[in-house]
Amino acid sequence: MNPFHPDFRADPYWWDAAPPETTEAEPLPAEVEFLIVGSGFAGLSAALEAARAGVAVAVLDGGPLGGGASSRSGGMVSSGQKLVLTEALRGLPAEKTQAALEDSKATFEFLKDLVRREGLDADLQLTGRFFGAFTPAHLATLHRNAETLRAKTGVTIRILSRAEQRAEVGSDYFHGGFVVEDYGGVHPAKLNQALRGAARAAGAALHSHARVLGTTRRGDGRHEVRTSRGTVLAGHVLFATNGYTDAASPWLHRRIIPVMSYQIATEPLPRALMDQLIPHRRMVTDSRKELTYTRPSPDGTRILFGCRPRALQAEPETLALRLRDRMLRIWPELADYRITHAWGGFVGMTADRLPHIAEHEGVMHAVGCNGNGVALMTFLGWHATQLVLGRTNRRAFFADIPFPALPLPPAANPVIVPVMSAAYHLRDFAANPAEVAAERLGRPRPRS
Template sequence: MSDQAIFTEDFKTTPYWWDAAPPETCLDALPARADVVIVGSGFAGLNAAVELARHGKNVVVLEANELGSGGSTRTGGMISSGQKLVVGGAIKGIPPDLFQHMIADSIASFAFIQTLVRSEQLDADLFIGGRYFGAHTQKQLASLYEMGDILHRVTGVTVHKVDQENQAAIIGSRFYHGGILVDEYGGVHPGKYNRALRALARQHGAQLFSHARVKSVKAEGGGKVVYTERGTVQAESVIFLTNGYTEKDATPNLAKRIVPVKSYQIATEPLPRELLERLIPSGRMITDSRRDLIYTRPSPDGTRLLFGSRPGIMDCDEKTAAIRIRQRMLAIWPELAPYRISHAWSGFVGMTRDKTAYAGEMDNARFAVGCNGNGVALMSWLGFRAAQKLLGTEPRPLSFERSNFRPIPLYNGKPWFVPLVSGWYRLRDAIDKVRD
């Protein structure tokens, strides 16, 4: 099949998630005043809005583009508890007491999103059916087993160590040398989840505005003035919950500390149900042990395969990315070669230098950023906790609120070094495979 033939006739460069729950436009005039202005309409911003409005605050949410068009609805929609802190390597260099508090907050974030979806009956396609971490090499299998022991010990999740001969019940491929299966992990439909949060925030009285890019925030008269492309809003407090979409014009200091890294995904056209069930029995989430990892899952309705990865060292357009990512997908499942790609899209992940989240105050506002590729539950929780901080209702200090959020050397908001890091990751992955 030629490169151009791999695309469906109605191929889209927008997220698959938007088909069921598109972003929205609200161009109503901005109010002159608010108790709290929240910048960002992702999972963090909307959860903050829900909690603040629920407690009687006059809340205004400002989004630079369409509501729900940022990183939250461009993600793979996977949720977990503390996995990134352990498997992602953030455990290194963190004092043991602080690490325990971070794990506790991560576990709380996982519980929070499940409780929220169920108690509010949000239409989010919540699925708790497990996630498999596949070992790219035999040596990495031993490392995954060790990480599984740590995950079980520090987060309490149920971890199964799986060898290659027994992984067929989890993934219909021999690409991996085995891996670990975590029962409690799962996912949501991020488009539907964001839409449900928008409705819930409005239900409690929050006002949401699209196409209101924030240019700056200034402290004036004991409060804050938020300057946007559509006018100004005076507020008692401002919270930036922009993560990978943090802009240096609005928050110049914060932008020096958070790196937007582009992640890409594709969706196949509808597959035969029996094929998809053979590729990923029980519909679990799948990722692997590579530094330049992949992440994949069935669509919540069980009709398509969604597959995410970086397409190479350099960023590229979505169609070029789809061609390259499809090759990574076919390396795992060659039987997908006859099937076409219906969607390809990208979004920015907010990365920090130590792979952990941060919260605090900067640029005349509060902030919470740094999902590091694990943001659906964590950013939901950080938004909720940012609201609690303003309300004075937080039960204990947030572990991610630390004073050592240092700027990244030689970085001023443009991630020039990402191709170098990506290339280094791919090189090390290739060396590991050759040595295996």
């Protein structure tokens, strides 16, 4: 069977309901009080907050509005789990660790409140998330992490044995794990589209295909922002470019490394099969270094499956088969169903694996989702704007820590990223060589 559907597209599944937007016919302003670079969750949340405060604000994007990773992500939402599971907080003083977890939890609460307050059509569904152990040895670590999450963030957790996990994922692929009942997901492109609408309704101007080329701070404190469509004079500037950061901000470029992650979507599945594979429509992730993340579509009809399946970047169509092989290792029942979409998006990684709000030479930056961006980036954009406009005296943890540069310049990224990814793949192979080898050979597990 051809694994690709006749209507296969190398575009995000999410764009079927909420495509990116082009506004390049609208001229850029000559001058604006607050200029935001990037039309993802952070940039649009910032624009909404500034416009609500009565500030003249414009958002510029080098491509279509909502065309970056915000509308390409897995759309999963959570609180402090990423900081705990990646051990990004290791070595911090206890008070800093507690502040990080509290503020991470606050990002989740902020997103839920924003969706409710603004009436955003984003398919926010708090159906929970299952975290699966890739190896038996990983299970003990997951249990410790679960207890830390429970103690530090107050989420509701259930520990599951390998036998019990079948009620969550309809598979014995994992070696047990835990469920966080509080977590869930959104339709990321619909959230981006809804934020665009809310920001516009509040008075923000949104401009596509206006690539920022650089900024210069003038003697009066204002900034000349050079773009592919002319120069804009701005009182304040915020870069919210995350994994799409480039040389327009050399300082930020030294602190963000873009890593591509890929996803596929199946064609619509029978309801009985969805009830078997993900009966409670949970989000699902695992404990690999090269993380697997999968979920049902918001309408409950498809499986969306993501990971970074190889060290070297390639076209989505090529990597779709690798993703499908891994998916079939978990759910061999999907062998008879075709792929309708395959796509990728750049994740913004930092040297310390922490998100950051940071000012340099009068320019503010809100970046560094490290693969956990929906709630986090929405919060960072809002909080960065509060700081810029002096609307708060409190600095969140993410705005109160040093933002280290990467050890090598951006020109080394084409080498660094594959080497890092290969190292992660090797660690996954060392942890479970039989499974990784079988996956590489494209061998589905026997159907149960």
